[in-house]
Amino acid sequence: MSVASDPLVSESRLGDPPPAGRGAKPGGRRARWLPASYLTVPMLVLVVLFVIPMVILFLISIGLGVGRQESMWSFDTYTGLFTDPLYRDVAVTTVLIATTAMIAQLVVGVPLAYVMAFRSGRFELPLVLGLVVLDGLNPIVRIYAWRILLGRNGIINGSLEWLGIIDKPLDALLFNEAAVIVVLSTSWLTYTVIPVYASMKAIDANLFQAAADLGAGWWTILRRVLLPLAAPGIFVAVLLVYIPLFTDFATPTMVGGTSGYMLGQAVNDLILGRGDLASGAAMSFILLVCSGIVAALAYRLSRINRLET
Amino acid sequence: MRHRLRIGDLLALALVTVVLVVLVGPIVLLAMFSFNDSTIISLPFEGFTLEWYRTALADTGAREALRNSVVVASIVAPACVVLGTAAAWGITRFRFRGRGFWSGLVGAALVVPWLVIGVSGLVFFVFLEIELSLVTVTAMHIAVTFPLVTALVSARLVRFEKSQEEAAIDLGASQLQLMTKVVLPQLMPALAASLIFAFAWSFNNFEISFFNGGYEETFPVWVYSVLRRSFNLPVVNAIATLVSVIQVLVVYALYLFIRWLGKRRGSGDDLTSLVSGGIR
Numbered sequence: 108m109s110v111a112s113d114p115l116v117s118e119s120r121l122g123d124p125p126p127a128g129r130g131a132k133p134g135g136r137r138a139r140w141l142p143a144s145y146l147t148v149p150m151l152v153l154v155v156l157f158v159i160p161m162v163i164l165f166l167i168s169i170g171l172g173v174g175r176q177e178s179m180w181s182f183d184t185y186t187g188l189f190t191d192p193l194y195r196d197v198a199v200t201t202v203l204i205a206t207t208a209m210i211a212q213l214v215v216g217v218p219l220a221y222v223m224a225f226r227s228g229r230f231e232l233p234l235v236l237g238l239v240v241l242d243g244l245n246p247i248v249r250i251y252a253w254r255i256l257l258g259r260n261g262i263i264n265g266s267l268e269w270l271g272i273i274d275k276p277l278d279a280l281l282f283n284e285a286a287v288i289v290v291l292s293t294s295w296l297t298y299t300v301i302p303v304y305a306s307m308k309a310i311d312a313n314l315f316q317a318a319a320d321l322g323a324g325w326w327t328i329l330r331r332v333l334l335p336l337a338a339p340g341i342f343v344a345v346l347l348v349y350i351p352l353f354t355d356f357a358t359p360t361m362v363g364g365t366s367g368y369m370l371g372q373a374v375n376d377l378i379l380g381r382g383d384l385a386s387g388a389a390m391s392f393i394l395l396v397c398s399g400i401v402a403a404l405a406y407r408l409s410r411i412n413r414l415e416t
Numbered sequence: 417m418r419h420r421l422r423i424g425d426l427l428a429l430a431l432v433t434v435v436l437v438v439l440v441g442p443i444v445l446l447a448m449f450s451f452n453d454s455t456i457i458s459l460p461f462e463g464f465t466l467e468w469y470r471t472a473l474a475d476t477g478a479r480e481a482l483r484n485s486v487v488v489a490s491i492v493a494p495a496c497v498v499l500g501t502a503a504a505w506g507i508t509r510f511r512f513r514g515r516g517f518w519s520g521l522v523g524a525a526l527v528v529p530w531l532v533i534g535v536s537g538l539v540f541f542v543f544l545e546i547e548l549s550l551v552t553v554t555a556m557h558i559a560v561t562f563p564l565v566t567a568l569v570s571a572r573l574v575r576f577e578k579s580q581e582e583a584a585i586d587l588g589a590s591q592l593q594l595m596t597k598v599v600l601p602q603l604m605p606a607l608a609a610s611l612i613f614a615f616a617w618s619f620n621n622f623e624i625s626f627f628n629g630g631y632e633e634t635f636p637v638w639v640y641s642v643l644r645r646s647f648n649l650p651v652v653n654a655i656a657t658l659v660s661v662i663q664v665l666v667v668y669a670l671y672l673f674i675r676w677l678g679k680r681r682g683s684g685d686d687l688t689s690l691v692s693g694g695i696r
Binding site: 141142145146148149150152153155156157158159160161163164167171173174215218219222226227230234236237239240241243244245246247248249251252253254255256262293296346350351354355356357360361371374378384387388391392394395398402 | 424425428431432435438440442443445446449499502503505506507510512515518521524525527528529530532533535536538540542555556558560562566591619622623627636639640643652653660666668
């Protein structure tokens, strides 16, 4: 659900010192071990199961031997992946699909968040709850549901045939980029809408009235009041959604066919298909670096904007 | 002006309707076909049957996958609530060296895509020659899910009145008393939500279970592999419908529970503020 690491660092960002807890009391010798007693186990879990595996992932990508294999250090896997035209095409497809899906979600999600925050009255809570409930459903089941709808013998083809609009089923509905974009967008819409909605809830609705009284039209209000104030939420949404979008591999595998082939699938096919652990690890590491860049950008932008507004 | 308002309302209604139809429609169709008396999932409807539910409940693969997922999530959820709450308390209430680093690490675990975490877990266990099984899946689930609890709980802790905690300390409460008598009761709604969300994260997780499970399949991995082989589809519909109904009921029950807690205490905690609080 809610995922940003924001709350963890927010108070230090706001400038006031971290809350003076018992640990901070002057002269308290407990200060030394108390935080450690709460943090040792969780942080050990993160170091052992998150940090070390990432390090090993990188080492294997540059030639660390696994099992009886000897270590052969080189960056060949990376040059191999970067020079292979196949992966360049896949990367382009992936970025196109992920970006289109992200934009589609913002185009639908930002107005939806606005409606939920300001226009839905007593339906506000059911709508939020509905989005949360939908997100609680199994993602693989949701992808499968789309296959039933779009498939060759699916509902859309069936209905169109029954109505006499088409003679034979349209194959173009499934197994292409468009299907991947639609399915990805619907899978992640909750994560796009909720942060934007949360930032909009913090806006004083009187601002709109004030802007209107001062002669601003709806376009000016949207551009100068609503969007700047909702911007932090929009960046959080991008942070939460864009990264999983371009690393997804279940959706393209199940509805993408050959034209909707994405980088996530390449990782899977390299490792489980070809058994090429080093290249698969390299590809994963590239995706990790890309996620880091996206995260840093979105985080930077959201903070800059907060200072300005 | 009034005319304009009505157009706005109509647009709002249209938007919400379209979104709901697109989001909910496919799931409803999936459920409808679980009652269709035909082995192929397509129109027209051949009649009503409960056959697929009977087959699904007797299917050993399905039952095993469901049992695996429930067992894993039942270990992951409470473990994550304990670890996540401890981490949230440590990070929000103390000032110490490396605090920024550790809270950043917790945040990073939430941002790094599950595919990369899944692959890194796979190479980690392969390198250490640990056999992939539900144990490795559980371990990885805990590592990626407890940061979610930390985010949810920290969001509550940051907004707490700290005077109560300080009063408890000044009155001589021990750390244990402070926790059990003051802090945890106030965190109740956030903890309940964390437990359910952590369970759902683990139960729904596909990527990590897929790469770290070896030959042991969780429910999403089972659905994925059955769909790849494209047989037994109505059984998948039936079992997916059952699971979805239970998931909807559980989230709704959580909402009711948190509302009930809020009413009893007179606090403004509701699911919405919890969910959005975790994000802000």
